[in-house]
Amino acid sequence: GAGVSQTPSNKVTEKGKYVELRCDPISGHTALYWYRQSLGQGPEFLIYFQGTGAADDSGLPNDRFFAVRPEGSVSTLKIQRTERGDSAVYLCASSLGWPGTDTQYFGPGTRLTVL
């Protein structure tokens, strides 16, 4: 079946603007993750959903970042009052979420550039 998809693939915005990044997980995957990757570094965890609820949001850097998954499938990462330091590739991943099925499958990412 289809893999994890993310839209848009690229987003350029101006400092202070609001952006939304969308993630469509693999059908049937109950767990969904957001990560952020800066140039030359490994991905860093932002937030993890199990179903509709955020099971762990300890990676969100501050209250400008918020994510939702209202129906337990598609998720939206929302960033308010964007700053130049928010520029990065935002990666989404999903997994079956059952014990023993820990592999996370990643989408192609959204490259966010804040001017």
Next chain:
Amino acid sequence: SQQGEEDPQALSIQEGENATMNCSYKTSINNLQWYRQNSGRGLVHLILIRSNEREKHSGRLRVTLDTSKKSSSLLITASRAADTASYFCATDQAAGNKLTFGGGTRVLVKP
């Protein structure tokens, strides 16, 4: 913060040679995974090794895990130009939870 550290940071080899990279981590883990990334975009899952396993193979890939030393290695045998990519290790401290990634090893396979 990143738990894992990959070594070396960069590796350049000739096609046909083997490539070995290492990963060290700091806390106890449930499992360790290796991913490949091309051109700074999506990550491709390569292999998962659980904390009670010591070695795992998948095609030309061999992964070892030494929990006493908190380290893992990824060996790519008979490398190809298409293996050129960044390779990341990631640890999972509880089943189904967040992955903590290292900084990656950038591998260049010259034809």
